[in-house]
Amino acid sequence: MLLSVKNLSVGIGTLTLLESVSFDLAKGEIMGLVGESGSGKSLTALALTGLLPLIGGRVTAGSLEFDGTDLATLPKRKLRALRGRRIAFITQNPMTALDPVQRIGPQVDFVSRTHLGLDRKEARARTIELLTQLRIPQADTICSAYPHQLSGGMKQRIVIAMALAGNPDLIVADEPTTALDVTVQAQIIHLLTRLVRERGLALVLITHDMGVVAQACDKVAVLYAGRLAEQKPVHALFASPQHPYSAALIDCIPREGMAPGSLTGIPGNVASATAYPAGCRFHPRCPRAGAGCDTKVPVQRGLSDAGTVACHYPLNGALDV
């Protein structure tokens, strides 16, 4: 396993915002991390890239094993050497991810010069090659442009190029297409997944969009209110979701030929970190909630289709205890 997250908990101040999340990721795999606001998906991204201190957070328990080393206990200096080189991060908003007063070329060059020790010329050649692979026309002209001269989709490609420049093994992408138009979003997702597959990288794709998950990922972890609800290979999740939350989330997306009125959403509001309900945090919104849901925290149980679910009353039976 390239990445193995075990019982990861993350806290800010006295609040525990992510509780006991575990998942594994092998090379060449794309893993989707889905959930709504406050589910802890962005915190997971920050934990994976060692950027939690930026928001005043810290890993309070568990381990993040990346290729044999535990990122949670790694000294800052070593973490910095790893970040950008072996673990790359693609942020949500391409509009603010680039330095507005620096030309594109040097910004991308910087990564390969810092991490791969290339000289100016080699780095530029690599940059142009990367931009061309990302289907950016006239890559050499783009190198001398400033970020404000480029469109949103183009900027996100540059950010992806920067992520790839250090030749990473793992890319963490936090909602990489949310800020983009739909037709551009489709292009970027296809491009990103193709590159990851071709190069045998691992990708953690954080999104709130079940459609993106279905189209791009190999496996999925569904988070709700800081806890892992269910994780599974993508086909199994869509064919037979077992956590009522996963099922409801899939049903929130309008499909072709859906009868009017069949889209109902999930009642209630997303749980707030300052007032998590006791027991299973989803129970106030859950149609299957029964005895024990409001008191006992459900544990992760193994499933026959290589996944786990944390629910007292899962759908579709087939528990493999």
Place this chain on the structure above:
Amino acid sequence: MSEPLVKIQSLSKRFDTPGGFLKKPRSMLAVRDVSLSIARGDIVGVVGESGCGKSTLARLVLRLIEPTKGAVCFEGADLTQLSRRDLRKMRQRMAMVFQDPYSSLDPRYRVADALAEPFVVQGARVPEGRIAELLEKVGLPNSMAQSYPHQLSGGQRQRVGIARALALNPDFIVLDEPTASLDVSIQAQIVSLIQQLQRDLDLTYLFISHDLGLVRYFCNRIVVMYLGAVVEELPDPNAAPRHPYTRALMASTFAPDPDTRQEATELTGEIPSGFDLPRGCAFAGRCPNVTAKCRETVPVLSRGPHPVACFHPIQG
């Protein structure tokens, strides 16, 4: 066919940016010659990506901004010609729900005050029990009347926004991306609420969205816009697209089904800026079926049951 409730006639809006020192003044046609008629009880969806003019259209229809050209008739009365006083009276019949529930409520107004504002503005008294009735209609507890917006979640705020739109019993509501800034589970709740209200109160909607999947689920007629102009009008949500842009938009919607994966998109490139439009068809630069004619002449919207503005429409 009876008289449409709302009739939009070749509506255009030009935005001018004034020139300055060493800067040439520029102008942009945000909405170009849009005509549309909306029958009572219709749910018309307007889809398009950023810069297609859909939000400008929404504001033009309610005359929140003045059109450069064209007319909007509401039951035969041209809104663009009404005096200020008549327009205010007319506003009782139409309302708007805004995209961002965080900034569309005054932070200093309690929910009850926000719901009373439509009456205050019209110089009327709030009927007894109306606030409670409105809250109930949108599924909020009566106790919320005394809350401030910052105490509410995004979904609850959007419900307040909807209740406000319903306050004066309008016939026509323009919904400008009412769910775009909400979580998916909440988005579905809101859509289902809007749908149920439409049936219960016999409302007519103009629904603006960037999400074709949602519009196809929700609307019974769909207008596709690209760079300010209507490129296609789908007479029913399941009609096969005839314009290459509509088809591309459909292909870009990710189906929540891992078994039908698309591996590539046919569209390349991005939307050009509205300031320097190409001479011919605005879509020519990205269209897979482009010919020399497309680059020279602007296609007009055809007539008939399934209008499309394309020289080489896709044959069904």
Place this chain on the structure above:
Amino acid sequence: MGVVALKLSDTTLGRVMCRPKGVIAGTWLILVVFVAVFAPYLTPYEYDIQDLPNAFRAPDAAHWLGTDEFGRDMLTRIMYGARTSLSVSTIAIGISVFCGMCLGAASGYFGGRFDRAVTAVIDLTWSFPEILVALILVAIIGPGVTGAMVAIGVAYLALFTRLTRSQIMAIKSETFVEASRSLGASHGHILMRHLLPNTLAPVIVAAMLATGDAIILEATLGFFGLGAQPPTPSWGGLMSSGTAQMFKAPWIIIIPGVAVAVTVFAINLFGDALIHALDVRARVRES
């Protein structure tokens, strides 16, 4: 309607007083205001009766803060001085807040030629030091309490016009203003019910802080002999009369100086606490 329980932490003043600096500064300010209002009943002596044999007495049991060159009790004169200083500065700032909000709101909301004219004039006054503007105006109106009030009021007009204008321009583009317009709201309704109430918080804070500056400006004018005319005491006038005897009787200049400094410091502290208490976003974060 149920009974609304008023919690201390729900009111702005309550939140200000929850902070130690708010309490300390607030207490001092209340004390100064109290003294200023009730000076005739509190003072042990008359402020204008000369008692030459007792001139230049250092602070002692009979005269807690000593006496000045005419033997008048300094404590009495400081207390009456607070009257002049506070009333001149608050009335002056009141004038400039009111006029500034009207001007700023009109130019920010309607824009166009009026806005350009207002901005040009404001930018012009902004480029002079306040003291210079005030001096020019006193020269025109003539020295005295009224002259000082008008001069200080006009000197700070630019600040409040600018502040209100920029706030109005920012809030004008918020969706809730458009939402109100979509209901058919008139300009008056939007200005009075949405825009001005939302600009109030920063204006109040700025007014608080400007009052501190105005006290200093009033003292400066008084020091130059352009404020309240003798025998009416003002803090600046007291300091001015103390300069001649700075080495012989230093308390005459030091004590009013300390009064100005402590009061202005208290006003700034209170303004600081007010910034935190009025910040709507901070309130959202806490809840």
